[in-house]
Amino acid sequence: MIYFDNAATSRFKPKSVRKAVVKELKNSANPGRGAHRDAIRASMLVENARAYLLSALGADDDYELVFTKNCTEALNLAIFGTVIPKTHVVTTALEHNSVLRPLFKLKDENVISLSVLNPDRFGKINPAHFERMLGNDTRLAVVTAQSNVTGMTTDLAAIGKICAGHNVTLLADGAQAVPLTKINVKEMNVSMLAAPGHKGLHGPQGTGFLIFKRDLNVRPLLLGGTGTDSDSVYMPKSPPESLEAGTLNAAGIAGLFEGAKWSFKHAEASRRHVEKLSEKIIYGLRKIPGVTLYTADDCFTGVVSFNLKGADSTEVGDILNEKYHIAVRAGLHCAPLVHNANGTLDVGAVRVGIGVDNTEKEADKLLSAVKSIAAKFR
Template sequence: MSEQPLIYLDNAATSFPKPDSVYTAMDAYHRNSGVPVGRGAYRKSIELQSSIDQCRKLAAKLLGAARPEEIAFTFNGTDSLNTIIHGVLKPGDHVITSDVEHNSVLRTLQTLKDRWGLETTIVPADQSGLVEPQAFQNAIRKNTRLIILNHASNVTGTIQPVNDVGDIARNAGALFLVDAAQSAGHLPLNVAETPIDFLACPGHKGLLGPLGTGLVYIRSDLVDQVQSLRQGGTGTRSEEETQPVSMPEKFESGNHNAPGLIGLRAALEYVLEQGVAQFRQHEQQLTAQLLEGLQQLPGFLLPGPGAAEDRVGVVSLVSQFAEPQVLASILDENFGIQIRAGLHCAPRIHACIGSKEAGGTLRFSPGPFTTVQQIETAVAAMQELAQSFAG
C-alpha cells in the first residue's frame, strides 16, 4: 500500500510549499553567484545589489510604503519587533499592548521591565480574541511612548481594529507598532494611508519567502527616533567609526541573508502578481469550510470569530478529551495531517478564550496552495477522531 500523502496545515508557523520561483532563484544564487550584498564592485556583486534593491521596492509596494528606503531587512519577525521595541523605548517610558500578543512582544517588554523598569499596560481581549479600542484609550498616560498591537491573532485568527487603535495613538502623541506576522500577504496593507508608524513581519509566512528573512517598516520621519539594535559593517561610509543614520543602512549591519532575500524577491513577485485579494478570497473559502466542518464536533470548542471574514486563515480547537499535542500526533501518524498544537508562543490569549487549562489549542492554518479537498480530508479526520473519543 502506498504511503498516504501529507497534508500541511501549519502555514501560520511558516508557509509551505513556496512558489517554484523561490526554489529556482535560491538554487541559482547558490550555484552561480554566492557573493555578498553591497561588498564588491565586480559584476556579480552589482547584479546582486540590484536584485536586493528590487526586493526592497517590491516589499514597499506590497505594504504601501511611500518609498523603498522605509523598509529595512531583518532575519525574522521577532528581529523586526525587537528592532523597534529596543530601538524606541527608554527609561521612564510607558507601553500599551494586549493579551493577544506573541512572545516576541511580551518577552521583549518583560526584559526591559526587568532591566530598567519599563512601565507596561496589557489590555484584555474578549472570548473571541478581539480587543476593544477604548481600552487602549483608557490606558493612555502622559509618558505613553509606544502602543503595540498584533494585526491578526496566530491563535484565533481574529483581525484586530488596528486603524482605530492607531488613531488613538496618533491623537495621544504615541508611536504605533503593528505586528503583521499573520496579516502581511493575507490582508491588504497600506502603511502610508493608515496611522501605522512601524510595521514588523517575517518573510516566511504570508509573504511566501524562505525562513531567515523579515521586514520592518519605519516611517521616514521617525528614523532618528529609533536607535540601531546592532552596529557594524554596512558596506557604506566605511571610513567612519559611527553607525550610519540613514535608512536602511542604519538597521542592516553585517552581511545580509543573500540567498534568503533572493528567495524573498521571487516570493514578493509572486504575491504581487497573484494579488493579495485573490489570496484572501481563497483563504476565506477554506476558513469558512473549516469553521462549518469543525463547529459541531462533540467534545471540542471552537474559539474566535464565527465568520471567516473576521479572521485570517487560522482556526483553533480546544479539546475536552486530550492535550492538543496528543491529538496533533494522532492526526500526523494516522491521517498524514500536519498541524500545530499548544500555546503557539502567545500565552496570554488562552486565558481569554478558555484554552489555558486545556494546554492550548489544536490549530489549523491553510495557505495559498491548500486545496478544498485537503480541507475536506482534515475535517473528516477530525470528525472521526471526535467520534472515537466520544465513544
C-alpha cells in the same frame, strides 16, 4: 502529508522563488561590498526588493525598510530601537512572545511601565478600550494585525488614528497578516510594521523586514561592517546601512522578492480561497460533538484553533500526524496571554493553518479525522 501548518511557515513556494534562490546561490556576491559586476547586481537586487515591499505596503518617502532574519528580529529591533526610558507602553494579550518577552524584560528592568489590554468577549481588540489605556506618558503601542492563535484581526486603521491623535508610535506585528490582510502603513498611521518572508509572502525561511518612519531614528541592535563609512569605527547615521550590519541574506532576499511579487499579485484570489476553506472548516468543526472552537464564526482568515473534550491538544496533534498524516500545530503557539484569556494555558489548542494551496478535499479529510478522534474521547 496534508499540510495545515501554514501559520508556522507556508509550504507553498512559487517556482520563481526557488529559481531566484538557486540563481543567487550560483552567482553569490556580497551586496554593498565591492564594485565588481556581481556585487553591484546583488546590491541592486536588494534595493529593488526593498523598494517593492515599501510600495506594496503603502509606504512613501517618509518610511524606510531594513531586512532582518525573521519577524522576531524585526520586532526586537523596533522595540529596543525606539523605546524611551521611563515611558508607558501599551500592548495586548493577543501578542506573540516576540513582542511580550522584549516588553516584559524592559518592564522588569524598570525601563518602562507596561499595560496589557485583554480582548473583548468576541476575542477582538476594542479601539475604545485601547484608547482608554493611553496616558500622557504613553509613547509606544505594540499591536498584532492578526492573532496567531484565533485568527482574529485588529482594526489597525482605528488603532492608528487613535495613536496619531495621542502622539503614540504604533508598531504592528504583521506576521500572520501580510499580505492577505490589507495593510497600508501610511493611510493607517502605522509607524512601524514587522513581517516575515516565509509565511504569507511565500519566501524562504531566514527572511523578514521592518518598515518604519524615518523620523523615529531607530537605534541598531547589531553593530559591525556595512560597506559604507568604513573609515569610521562608528556605525553610519542613516538607515538602511545603520541597521543592516553584516552580510545580508542575498539568496533569501531574492526568494522573498519573488515570493512577495507572486503573493501580492494573487492576493485577492488567495484571500477568497483561504476564506472559503476557513468557513468550511469552522462550520464543519462546529458540527462535531466535543469540539470547542476559539476562532469566531465569522473569522475566515486562515487560522482556526480548537480543542476536543477530554483531550490534550498535543495528543490530538500527534494522532492527526501519526494516524491520518495531517500536519497541524498543537500547544501554546508562543502566545501565553491569549491562551490564558481563553482558559487554555494548561492544554493549549490545536491550530489549523490554511494555505493558498490547500484544497476542499484536504479540508474534508481533516474534518473526518477530527470527527473520528472526537468520538474516541467521548
